[in-house]
Amino acid sequence: MMNYIFDIDGTLTPSRLPINPDFEIFFKNWIKNKNVYLVTGSDKEKTIEQIGLDIWNSVTRAYQSCGNQVWEKGQLIKENAFHIPVKLRQHLTTKLENSLWKEKFGNHFEQRVGLVNFSIIGRNCTQQKREEYWKWDEKNSERIEICNTIMDLFPNIEASVGGQISIDIYQKGGNKAQVLNDISDPICFFGDKMEAGGNDYPIAERLIAEKREHTLFKVKNPNETWDLLKKI
Numbered sequence: 001m002m003n004y005i006f007d008i009d010g011t012l013t014p015s016r017l018p019i020n021p022d023f024e025i026f027f028k029n030w031i032k033n034k035n036v037y038l039v040t041g042s043d044k045e046k047t048i049e050q051i052g053l054d055i056w057n058s059v060t061r062a063y064q065s066c067g068n069q070v071w072e073k074g075q076l077i078k079e080n081a082f083h084i085p086v087k088l089r090q091h092l093t094t095k096l097e098n099s100l101w102k103e104k105f106g107n108h109f110e111q112r113v114g115l116v117n118f119s120i121i122g123r124n125c126t127q128q129k130r131e132e133y134w135k136w137d138e139k140n141s142e143r144i145e146i147c148n149t150i151m152d153l154f155p156n157i158e159a160s161v162g163g164q165i166s167i168d169i170y171q172k173g174g175n176k177a178q179v180l181n182d183i184s185d186p187i188c189f190f191g192d193k194m195e196a197g198g199n200d201y202p203i204a205e206r207l208i209a210e211k212r213e214h215t216l217f218k219v220k221n222p223n224e225t226w227d228l229l230k231k232i
């Protein structure tokens, strides 16, 4: 039986925003009698806020914090601990002070289970500032540069770009690809950040490297996911 894996931000919903209500109705029906897994860098509370408790409880498994916390039908089944080392925190604080993006809104470090989410603009920014930073970062590649520097300086730590304004930081190997340890083939994977450096990349890379039976759907936005699902 096919196993369907979905990223959330940028794939099922716009980043940090609720799912389109019509897509929500469609998706609720579509997942019935299918093996469906959600894999996001985000935490349980934000995920439920965006896709609703009904979908979250109906899927086969929900992997939060890039798979560092796992939920099955509302039951917690696994979690890993992770806290950033003091030296990395100092390094990121310096990045925050020296960034060419000058507007800061607070909540720059968000501790999650098994993951720390870091944002130069700060998670307290408005939707408008979020969009502005996203466009600025696309031209300036600040987040990619921060991730690469973290991995050069701290070989036991991994960092990846997810969503619009932040990066996810976790123990080396604590990336989204860990979900493949307990999901069997064949697999269809839907994600918007499958390029190197993106937080969906480790899943795509491992499926290819291990010659697993799979199909990758690299989408630009939730509407594209919806269109693809109408054809499946």
Ligand code: M1P
Pocket (backbone or CB within 6 Å): 009, 015, 016, 040, 041, 042, 043, 046, 117, 161, 162, 163, 164, 165, 166, 167, 168, 199
């Ligand atoms: O899934 C990765 C990230 O997606 C969103 O990121 P941002 O806020 O940068 O758009 C958020 O859901 C974030 O929590 C998550 O880690």
